[in-house]
Amino acid sequence: METPVNAPLKEKFRLEIAKLRKMPIKDKLEYIWEYYKIHIAAILILLFIIGSLLNNLLVNPVPDTVLFVSWNAGFAYDEQLTELADVLSMQLVLDARKESITINRIFMSDDDPQMAMASISQLVAMVSAGVIDVFILDSDLLDSYSGSGYIRPIDDILADVQSVNPAVYERIFDEVKLALHSLEEDHVEERSMGISIENSPLLSKLGFFQQDLYFAISVTAGNPENITKAIIAFFE
Numbered sequence: 001m002e003t004p005v006n007a008p009l010k011e012k013f014r015l016e017i018a019k020l021r022k023m024p025i026k027d028k029l030e031y032i033w034e035y036y037k038i039h040i041a042a043i044l045i046l047l048f049i050i051g052s053l054l055n056n057l058l059v060n061p062v063p064d065t066v067l068f069v070s071w072n073a074g075f076a077y078d079e080q081l082t083e084l085a086d087v088l089s090m091q092l093v094l095d096a097r098k099e100s101i102t103i104n105r106i107f108m109s110d111d112d113p114q115m116a117m118a119s120i121s122q123l124v125a126m127v128s129a130g131v132i133d134v135f136i137l138d139s140d141l142l143d144s145y146s147g148s149g150y151i152r153p154i155d156d157i158l159a160d161v162q163s164v165n166p167a168v169y170e171r172i173f174d175e176v177k178l179a180l181h182s183l184e185e186d187h188v189e190e191r192s193m194g195i196s197i198e199n200s201p202l203l204s205k206l207g208f209f210q211q212d213l214y215f216a217i218s219v220t221a222g223n224p225e226n227i228t229k230a231i232i233a234f235f236e
Contacts, residue, residue: 063100066092067226068131070123070218071105073138074210081105083206091233092226123150130220133227137194138212139177146179146193151216153181153191160228168235175199177214200234 033040067088071081085101093099106119126132127150135141135151145151158176162169172195179193194214197203203213215234217227 063096063098065102066099067101067133067223067230069101069103069134069136069230070126070132071103071136072123072141073136073213076105076208076210080206080208084202087202087206088230088233092229127218127220130218130222132218133221133223134230135216135218136197137214137216139214142177142194142214142216143179145216146181146191147188149182149219151193152219152221153193154195154217155192157217157224157227157231158192160224161231164228165232165236168232171235172231195231197234201236202234 069085069088081103085103089096089101092101106123107115135145137145137151142151154176158169158172161172175196176192177194177196178190180188181191181193182188194216197213197215198211200208200213215231221227
């Protein structure tokens, strides 16, 4: 007997149970799958989503990124960047289960216009979202990013370095690079925009031999305390 379409929900449920009781197990399974497969799929998807959320929130929470470095200068081996992230983590990360350092490499190539456009789009999106804290740039990109407004002056971070570690401040004072920077519309002036890290003891130890490297700060950077610690880690 078919369940009446306009029957109350409680009555529908009673009739369905009565119908299933009379069926062999095989017929029960076929009937349930035929009429309730969409509901079953929806429940399984919901359980999967709930399980994933519980896993991310309680069992294996995704660590917060306490410093995001965008490496945009020349060539570097993945192993070198991983080692650099590990060293910085020892200086900046308090609990590896909850915090992490990310070093992301973005290729800027003039040889492939499509790749260049994709890289610029990725860069703009990440800066707009406030993802990037620090850039590693060559001198040309430092000038370009400064003029485009992707990076900001480093005076406040330099003052923090001087306060926290005067010895490192003395070491990097002559490594500061000036570049033209737009403070507001139609007002451009030369500001301290980056720090040369070609003489960084840390990079030398890790085998970075490219000379034209600068540490710069994203215009939307957070984590100023960790940016200061990172500069100190490069030169201690």
